[in-house]
Amino acid sequence: ETGVTQSPTHLIKTRGQQVTLRCSSQSGHNTVSWYQQALGQGPQFIFQYYREEENGRGNFPPRFSGLQFPNYSSELNVNALELDDSALYLCASSLDRGGLTDTQYFGPGTRLTVL
Amino acid sequence: DQQVKQNSPSLSVQEGRISILNCDYTNSMFDYFLWYKKYPAEGPTFLISISSIKDKNEDGRFTVFLNKSAKHLSLHIVPSQPGDSAVYFCAASARSWGKLQFGAGTQVVVTP
Numbered sequence: 001e002t003g004v005t006q007s008p009t010h011l012i013k014t015r016g017q018q019v020t021l022r023c024s025s026q027s028g029h030n031t032v033s034w035y036q037q038a039l040g041q042g043p044q045f046i047f048q049y050y051r052e053e054e055n056g057r058g059n060f061p062p063r064f065s066g067l068q069f070p071n072y073s074s075e076l077n078v079n080a081l082e083l084d085d086s087a088l089y090l091c092a093s094s095l096d097r098g099g100l101t102d103t104q105y106f107g108p109g110t111r112l113t114v115l
Numbered sequence: 116d117q118q119v120k121q122n123s124p125s126l127s128v129q130e131g132r133i134s135i136l137n138c139d140y141t142n143s144m145f146d147y148f149l150w151y152k153k154y155p156a157e158g159p160t161f162l163i164s165i166s167s168i169k170d171k172n173e174d175g176r177f178t179v180f181l182n183k184s185a186k187h188l189s190l191h192i193v194p195s196q197p198g199d200s201a202v203y204f205c206a207a208s209a210r211s212w213g214k215l216q217f218g219a220g221t222q223v224v225v226t227p
Contacts, residue, residue, distance in 0.1 A: 004158070006158075031213065033213065033214065033215070035215075035217075040219070041219055041220075042119075042204050042206075042217030042218050042219050042220055043159070043204070043215070043217050044217075045214040045215060045216070048213050048214060050213075055213060056212060056213055056214050058214065090158055090159070092215075094213075096213070101208070101210055101211075101212075101213040103149065103161055103164055104149075104161075104215060105161055106151070106158035106159045106160070106161075107158050108156075108157055108158045109157075109158045
């Protein structure tokens with residue numbers, strides 16, 4: 001069984017640029033959630049994708065967007081990067097059983113630094 | 116709006132003794148609670164969960180207790196081992212929502 005993978009591991013961008021982070025879900029899972037973890041804090045929910053559609057969103061601006069593909073992998077896109085976007089971005093996959101989400105399993109994360 | 120709180124940022128415990136981590140929540144809609152463990156430079160690793168229909172769940176050295184009336188849960192690790200040194204996050208959700216709300220984490224250090 002393959003776990004959740006994310007790429008790249010680390011990324012450095014400058015303010016105003018755009019970034020795309022990628023996630024491959026665990027085999028058998030159909031739902032992907034993205035979280036942002038700032039230093040010293042717990043992960044904050046960005047959004048969740050199920051059946052290639054956004055299925056819930058946290059308190060993040062529209063410049064945070066995502067995609068889910070037919071193979072259940074996902075991308076997180078952030079436009080117009082700001083210094084405060086520097087964080088660890090975590091992807092989690094899970095199995096949605098008729099509207100009830102099972103345990104979420106996390107990938108290793110992508111460390112984004114915005115200069 | 117911090118709906119899940121871990122009020123102890125750190126905990127130091129001797130090897131072989133019990134580690135008790137605490138978590139409080141405010142939203143009565145939460146019906147599923149999880150504990151994750153995180154090492155530096157890694158993603159959170161799922162440890163154990165509990166549904167709101169139970170008050171205790173046990174898995175090896177890990178036991179989670181849920182007190183719904185107090186909106187409080189705790190994680191017991193017995194016996195504590197050096198490899199348990201990590202940050203532990205409490206998380207809660209309503210399973211129909213899907214999103215997890217996390218606490219700020221507790222840094223556990225197990226000393227020899």
